[in-house]
Structures are given as C-alpha cells and as structure tokens.
Amino acid sequence: MVARKTTTARRTTKKTTAPAPCPTCGGTGEITTEVRVGRGRRKTGHHQTGLCPDCFGSGLAST
Numbered sequence: 001m002v003a004r005k006t007t008t009a010r011r012t013t014k015k016t017t018a019p020a021p022c023p024t025c026g027g028t029g030e031i032t033t034e035v036r037v038g039r040g041r042r043k044t045g046h047h048q049t050g051l052c053p054d055c056f057g058s059g060l061a062s063t
C-alpha cells in the first residue's frame with residue numbers, strides 16, 4: 001500500500017516589509033476636510049478632499 005501524499009497546502013507567508021501607511025490619511029494620500037465658510041467658520045456640511053500634509057499624497061508615513 002502506497003503511503004498517501006499529504007497535500008496540505010502550505011501558505012508561504014512572506015513578510016513583505018511594506019511601508020507603514022500614513023496615520024493622518026490612512027494611506028490614501030488624501031484627507032477630507034469640512035468646508036467652512038464665513039465669519040465664525042460656519043460648517044456647510046460639505047467635504048472636500050485635500051492633499052495630505054503629512055505624506056504629501058504618497059500615503060506612506062514619512063520617517
């Protein structure tokens with residue numbers, strides 16, 4: 001009797017040293033800021049996307 005081959009699929013967990021995403025924008029490179037208008041900076045409820053000031057759009061945390 002032939003011994004059965006164990007076909008256990010082993011997942012190779014390669015640890016890729018991925019750069020940490022920017023904590024400010026979460027890796028998207030963009031941040032959403034609420035639009036404020038007028039004196040007193042009244043909130044309009046609208047949101048606009050802007051470039052992340054920390055990573056400058058790269059989405060990666062700068063060291």
Ligand SMILES: [Zn+2]
Pocket residue numbers: 022023024025026027029030052053054055056057059060
């Ligand atoms: Zn960022």
